């Protein structure tokens with residue numbers, strides 16, 4: 456007798472989770488004898504239930520929601536004693552993990568595709584006492600994105616992020632940060648944004664980081680050097696259109712297993728990391744990759 460827990464956030468993605476409930480229950484019914492569906496009521500439910508599913512030896516947990524809900528599901532599994540397969544249907548704004556894994560961005564199609572799946576190991580990362588599966592971002596731009604309200608995200612989608620990021624880029628002051636890589640190499644950098652990513656796709660830009668794959672066992676650390684942002688902007692836009700952002704002239708990139716980051720120029724500054732699009736821990740932060748930690752359900756057959 457196998458059973459899977461299906462956790463739906465009814466508030467994510469303009470409430471589209473409920474619309475795919477039946478299709479998803481039917482699809483999961485092909486692999487599991489029992490599908491137990493739960494609707495979240497607020498913050499923490501997805502995390503607690505994913506942990507409960509693992510601890511109570513369910514045979515899988517599938518989460519339906521935006522990046523925040525997916526992060527909660529993964530966090531619950533990371534905190535559990537047992538390991539069980541994790542599936543998700545993306546209803547968010549950026550959906551970077553889905554992009555990196557080739558999970559369909561149309562929730563209806565993604566739900567149907569889960570009728571026949573295999574599991575694939577992916578890396579996640581631990582940041583202080585929290586976890587992320589896609590990206591930790593530090594600086595004025597991520598702060599602006601954190602402040603983008605849910606209503607605006609629903610209304611304007613990705614453009615709300617772009618608008619707020621642009622505002623931050625030109626308005627806010629940068630900090631000098633100290634980064635220590637793999638407890639060995641140390642750099643200082645003055646910047647408005649540092650990104651620590653696990654996959655190629657960040658902020659729904661799929662060509663953000665060259666060669667980053669979900670199971671390469673590496674953290675991809677990127678920072679924007681800002682000697683002259685206005686003259687460098689065309690270069691960045693060029694990379695957005697064709698190449699990889701990580702290869703742009705004004706980007707420094709490092710591939711490491713561990714990084715600690717602190718604010719160097721202002722002891723009083725409260726700089727918070729944004730993890731998978733939600734507010735995360737304040738600096739100083741310590742990030743380590745947990746290689747191949749999670750078994751993720753990916754469809755065997757993809758609809759074009």
Ligand SMILES: Nc1ncnc2c1ncn2[C@@H]1O[C@H](COP(=O)(O)OP(=O)(O)OP(=O)(O)O)[C@@H](O)[C@H]1O
Nearest residue numbers: 466467468495496497498520521522523524547548
């Ligand atoms: N029943 C509910 N009603 C309202 N809010 C809920 C409910 N269940 C969970 N939540 C909240 O939803 C938040 C997570 O939303 P999530 O990020 O998944 O969706 P989103 O905002 O649509 O997506 P994204 O952040 O990717 O744009 C959590 O902070 C949690 O507090």
